[in-house]
Amino acid sequence: DQQVKQNSPSLSVQEGRISILNCDYTNSMFDYFLWYKKYPAEGPTFLISISSIKDKNEDGRFTVFLNKSAKHLSLHIVPSQPGDSAVYFCAASAFRGSTLGRLYFGRGTQLTVWP
Amino acid sequence: EAQVTQNPRYLITVTGKKLTVTCSQNMNHEYMSWYRQDPGLGLRQIYYSMNVEVTDKGDVPEGYKVSRKEKRNFPLILESPSPNQTSLYFCASALTGVGNEQFFGPGTRLTVL
Numbered sequence: 001d002q003q004v005k006q007n008s009p010s011l012s013v014q015e016g017r018i019s020i021l022n023c024d025y026t027n028s029m030f031d032y033f034l035w036y037k038k039y040p041a042e043g044p045t046f047l048i049s050i051s052s053i054k055d056k057n058e059d060g061r062f063t064v065f066l067n068k069s070a071k072h073l074s075l076h077i078v079p080s081q082p083g084d085s086a087v088y089f090c091a092a093s094a095f096r097g098s099t100l101g102r103l104y105f106g107r108g109t110q111l112t113v114w115p
Numbered sequence: 116e117a118q119v120t121q122n123p124r125y126l127i128t129v130t131g132k133k134l135t136v137t138c139s140q141n142m143n144h145e146y147m148s149w150y151r152q153d154p155g156l157g158l159r160q161i162y163y164s165m166n167v168e169v170t171d172k173g174d175v176p177e178g179y180k181v182s183r184k185e186k187r188n189f190p191l192i193l194e195s196p197s198p199n200q201t202s203l204y205f206c207a208s209a210l211t212g213v214g215n216e217q218f219f220g221p222g223t224r225l226t227v228l
Contacts, residue, residue, distance in 0.1 A: 034216060
């Protein structure tokens with residue numbers, strides 16, 4: 001039973017446009033959400049995070065939005081660049097409870113940015 | 116350079132032959148974890164450790180063992196590997212297990228014949 005879902009396996013965007021990657025979760029105990037980027041033959045690298053007390057966090061071209069009532073978060077990349085082409089994973093964790101220390105990942109979205 | 120290292124990077128073995136994948140971090144992190152990545156399934160947590168001598172099961176612990184005798188090392192042990200353990204394995208570490216980003220190693224591609 002997947003607690004973090006990325007329903008779009010792939011997304012293709014033209015360079016310079018906005019990329020929007022979506023993520024849904026089912027566990028209302030999740031307090032902290034992260035996005036990771038993964039290139040082939042490398043480990044995932046941390047991109048941006050947001051805690052449940054906020055609804056938006058920005059870091060340069062990357063912005064994460066959190067809608068707690070809908071249990072939904074999204075990653076916006078503006079403007080998209082060819083180097084952003086990678087698999088993006090959404091992940092979630094809780095600050096307390098029986099799942100403390102666990103990190104739950106979605107299945108990933110392959111982003112392709114074309115010139 | 117701050118990093119998580121894993122060895123070996125690639126391994127082909129046969130069913131039933133015990134193996135260990137090592138993981139080491141040089142960031143003095145309390146928390147360490149192992150994941151496996153399979154096509155279409157994303158990353159699934161195998162085991163994690165909140166601190167030295169403290170380990171807990173993740174989503175898919177069956178067939179794996181871990182130990183955390185010292186802070187920097189967190190080896191993954193497959194006592195009797197089977198073909199369904201063929202996967203890409205990642206070790207990760209974090210300052211603590213709560214509210215911190217995890218830093219991942221480069222991965223170990225394991226094939227069990």
